[in-house]
Amino acid sequence: MKRKSKIPVTVITGFLGAGKTTFINYVLQQKKGKQFALVENEFGDVAIDTKLISGVDASQMFELKQGCICCTLTDEYELVLQELAERFPNIEHVLIETTGVADPAPVIQPFFKDENLAELYVYVGTVCLVDAMNFTTQPEKDILLKQLAIADTILVNKSENLPDTEKEDFKVALKQINPLAEISFISYGKANPELNQLHLKAANGIDLMPDPELHAHIQKKKLTFQHPLNRAEFLRWLDYTLDIYKNKIYRTKGILCFQGEPFEYIVQGVGGSFELIEGDLILDSIESQVVFIGKLEGLSIDF
Numbered sequence: 001m002k003r004k005s006k007i008p009v010t011v012i013t014g015f016l017g018a019g020k021t022t023f024i025n026y027v028l029q030q031k032k033g034k035q036f037a038l039v040e041n042e043f044g045d046v047a048i049d050t051k052l053i054s055g056v057d058a059s060q061m062f063e064l065k066q067g068c069i070c071c072t073l074t075d076e077y078e079l080v081l082q083e084l085a086e087r088f089p090n091i092e093h094v095l096i097e098t099t100g101v102a103d104p105a106p107v108i109q110p111f112f113k114d115e116n117l118a119e120l121y122v123y124v125g126t127v128c129l130v131d132a133m134n135f136t137t138q139p140e141k142d143i144l145l146k147q148l149a150i151a152d153t154i155l156v157n158k159s160e161n162l163p164d165t166e167k168e169d170f171k172v173a174l175k176q177i178n179p180l181a182e183i184s185f186i187s188y189g190k191a192n193p194e195l196n197q198l199h200l201k202a203a204n205g206i207d208l209m210p211d212p213e214l215h216a217h218i219q220k221k222k223l224t225f226q227h228p229l230n231r232a233e234f235l236r237w238l239d240y241t242l243d244i245y246k247n248k249i250y251r252t253k254g255i256l257c258f259q260g261e262p263f264e265y266i267v268q269g270v271g272g273s274f275e276l277i278e279g280d281l282i283l284d285s286i287e288s289q290v291v292f293i294g295k296l297e298g299l300s301i302d303f
């Protein structure tokens, strides 16, 4: 049976123990009746823990067969997702939970690059869970920073005992890493973000925070253009720039106006890949803006 529309895909990331499973369980409980499929894999573990995931039919759960999603991603990933869409035409939303130590970029990029997947699915954003109790002491900071930089929504979980003043400090610190993401403080995963529109929402608020002290590891750069861009030239430049800096630019997001085109476009990039999504009709502002987040020190990013 051919599907009528593409299946939205939301990626759930966050460091080990941050509360990803707790959050997913909460979402599934809140949205009972909606057909979710969960693709997850646990490091070195083959069996899915069905007890943990309520609300999802066990037959709708798929798991990659080997270890960690980030280092073993091969054709298998694309095949699992294709099979999922074909075998379960009623699925309304796919959640992909990365392992706590995984870089989420390779999980997202196939939705931009793989034609078969792009026909079946639409990537709608990433939620990153943060552990409020252990954030400062967490090891593997690089992976954590990348997870945060890629996220459209950051949920600071386990924040039930966090005083308001500390929440403010926390927020400022997170905004320095990712000024585009929405940030909420929650406990026991109780957050109900609109899982469908995460990245479009984030693209609306592209203003960068005043940032006198750059984060030691992550920087961001915003390019603004007052005149409509030449589509072919700009995309060629963007493609080239993201390709040469694919390990440095974690995330790209922007709103573009092209010469002679009535609609604006939202550009959404993770690592070396990006996609363009047609946005609203251009009514007044013809300004284009693109923000890059990553380890940008010393990079030449200028169109």
Ligand SMILES: Nc1nc2c(ncn2[C@@H]2O[C@H](COP(=O)(O)OP(=O)(O)OP(=O)(O)O)[C@@H](O)[C@H]2O)c(=O)[nH]1
Binding pocket: 014, 015, 016, 017, 018, 019, 020, 021, 022, 023, 099, 100, 129, 157, 158, 159, 160, 186, 187, 188, 189
């Ligand atoms: N105190 C407190 N504990 C929480 C909260 N949310 C989750 N936990 C607990 O934290 C532990 C880890 O939660 P999980 O949801 O399994 O975390 P995870 O990110 O899926 O963990 P991994 O899959 O190992 O990466 C569990 O024991 C949860 O019960 C919270 O808001 N506050």
